[in-house]
Amino acid sequence: MQKSLHLDPAKCTGCLQCEMACSYEKLGEFNPSRSVIKVFTFHEEGRFAPYTCTQCDEAWCLRACPVDAITMDMSTGAKIVIDDKCVGCKVCTISCPFGTINYVQETGKVAKCDLCGGDPECAKACPTEAITYIDANATGYDRMKAFAEKSLPSANTSA
Amino acid sequence: MRHVIIGAGPCGVVAAETLRKQDPDSTIILIGNEPIPPYSRMAIPYFLMKDIDEAGTHLRSDDFYDTHNIQYLGHAVENVDTDLKVLTTDDGTEIPYDKLLIAAGSKPLLPPIEGADLPNVHNCWTIEDARQIAERSHSCLEVVLMGAGFIGCIILESLAKMGVNLTVIEMGDRMVPRMLDDKAGGLLEKWCIEKGVNIRTSTRVNSIREEDDVMIVELDNGESIRACTVISATGVKPNTEFLKGSGIEVDHGIVVNTNMQTNVANVYAAGDVAQGKDFSTGNYEVQAIQPTATDHGRIAALNMAGHLVEHNGSVNMNVLDTLGLISHSFGLWMGVEGGDSVDIYNAEAYKYMNLRFGSGIEEDVLVGASTLGVTQHIGVIRGLIESKTHLGVWKSRLLKDPTRLMEAYLSCTQELDNVV
Known part of the structure; x- marks a missing residue:
């Protein structure tokens, strides 16, 4: 059974443990600005929303890459950036309608969530179960995926 | 079924890949006009800067074509006979097709000035x-x-x-x-x-x-x-000279319908050479950008394989990195008549962001944007434009502060429980 990240803004307290865990896993240092999961703050309402790639089926990033630097991890379904191949052209960053693949000035390459190989650190670090890694079907499916399939005209072309 | 693809850029290669997936038993012939493996022009600047070697520009690994049973030929096509359904390459080889995709891209123009033909x-x-x-x-x-x-x-x-x-x-x-x-x-x-x-x-x-x-x-x-x-x-222009006398209709680029089909049966066109549908205007235009080329290639291939799939139009968009300053444009970045717009401009920090909204019933829909010095989550601009998301109360918030775009996006698209 394929698993996916389930993000529940209602449970998020904005503690940013996910960003710390993500950056520590990827860089070996606590650097939330380089985390590929981000918590957005709604100041007026005092609410928070964790946000990262849902590994969508459309994989706009993968399809747009001119040098075949994004591939799918068959075991997790994650779309993964191969750093050695990425030239930093940024075409994927404008192609992804969710804005979840981003250019990193420090490395000259793009970065996105790779599900930590099937054991995502953000979910383990979240103290309130706002981020969980669960059976894809049990999530009632993911909001972003639903959004993609319903509202983006170019998404309705997979055959 | 014998599929022939003219053009081995991103569009042609994505089309070949899609055809192989959809039509496992077909013959697929991919023709590029250079005697080297298919590569990405997008990668040339990085090759010039020596960030990558020549292999780093290749669109796929070199064994891809063999493992996917795609025949690759490095020859220019000189003539297409759509009555006999056969094309001729510059070495005189005749290649018959059942379905033909023209993804020949564009070619650069030299300005009409004295000395433009000098060797250097x-x-x-x-x-x-x-x-x-x-x-x-x-x-x-x-x-x-x-x-x-x-x-x-x-x-x-x-x-x-x-x-x-x-x-x-x-x-x-x-x-x-x-x-x-x-x-x-x-x-x-x-x-x-x-x-x-x-x-x-x-x-x-x-x-x-x-x-x-x-x-x-x-x-x-x-x-x-x-x-x-x-x-x-x-400047560049679509590569269509070799189609003279073929009966294939060419305007600025090759004229196609929403199935990426030309006016001639069994002939499709895609990518920079094709005049495909623009998402924002509904008009048929040559966009000549990488994401559109791969969209086109995929949709053309699906149609060639017998799936009637419509192309709903591609959002015109660009990203450019000029000596470290990154700029973007999306959709109707110059705005529409009667539509609101907002920008922030900070010359010292080299930051600029301009959002363009629609008019009439789309007055709270983002229709275009351009930015300078902004990179994070930039793709949501495409998402908001293409999903025609009504921003509701967020429009007035964005008019006050366009940098709150991510909040607006999340609020409007993620049905955040109790978060308005």
Whole structure:
């Protein structure tokens, strides 16, 4: 059974443990600005929303890459950036309608969530179960995926 | 079924890949007009800067074509006979097809000026061009670049990083006039000048002449500039000459319907050579951008394999990195009549963001945007434009502060429980 990240803004307290865990896993240092999961703050309402790639089926990033630097991890379904191949052209960053693949000035390459190989650190670090890694079907499916399939005209072309 | 694809750029390769998936038993022949494995022109600047070697420009690994049973030929196609359903390559080989995809891309233009045919006036379009420019850069320290459009600016970065004394001549009143407005284009020019690049906007090259062993580039402002290499990036046009007499209708590009089919049965066109549907205007236009090329290639291939799939139009969008300053444009970035707009402009910080909203029932829908110095979560601009998301109360918040775009996006698209 394929698993996916389930993000529940209602449970998020904005503690940013996910960003710390993500950056520590990827860089070996606590650097939330380089985390590929981000918590957005709604100041007026005092609410928070964790946000990262849902590994969508459309994989706009993968399809747009001119040098075949994004591939799918068959075991997790994650779309993964191969750093050695990425030239930093940024075409994927404008192609992804969710804005979840981003250019990193420090490395000259793009970065996105790779599900930590099937054991995502953000979910383990979240103290309130706002981020969980669960059976894809049990999530009632993911909001972003639903959004993609319903509202983006170019998404309705997979055959 | 015998599928033949003319053009081995991203569009042709994605089409071949999609066809193989959809039609496992078919014959697939992919024809590029250069005798090297299919590569990405997008990667040429990185090759010039030596960030990658030549293999790093390849669209797929070199064994991809064998493992997917795709026959790859490196020859130019000279003629297409749509009655006999056969095409002829430059070595006289005749290749019959059942379904044909024309994904021949575009080719660069040389400006109609005296001296444009001198040996050291180059386009920077193919790997071979790049090899020659790289070769000459060892001994040539004065370079003139004609054209500061999208392609010009991509090359600009690699030339500047090669350490040459670079002068850029652009006839428009600002850099990248077809992607950036005067504020963003002006900031980009200031940025380039600060980085040591000489920029002349609203300026034309009158002629290029040889004098001893250098060239003299004469400008219409009376200035003359010495150069040992002149690079032309003054525009491209769809590669359609070889279709003369084929009966395939060509306007600016090859005319296609929403199934990427031409006016001739069993012939499809896609990518830079095709005049496909623009998402924002509904018109059929040549976009000549990478994401559109791969969208087209995939949809054309699905239709060739018998799935009737419609192309709903591609959002025109661009991203450009000019010496570290990153700019974007999306959709109707110049705005629509009666639509609101907002921008923030900080010249010291090199930051700019301009959002354009629709009119009438789409008055709270984002229809276009351009940015400078902004990179994070930029793709949501495409998402908001293409999903035609009604921003509701968020529109007025964005008019006050456009940098809250991510909050607006999350609120409007994620049905955040209890978060309005």
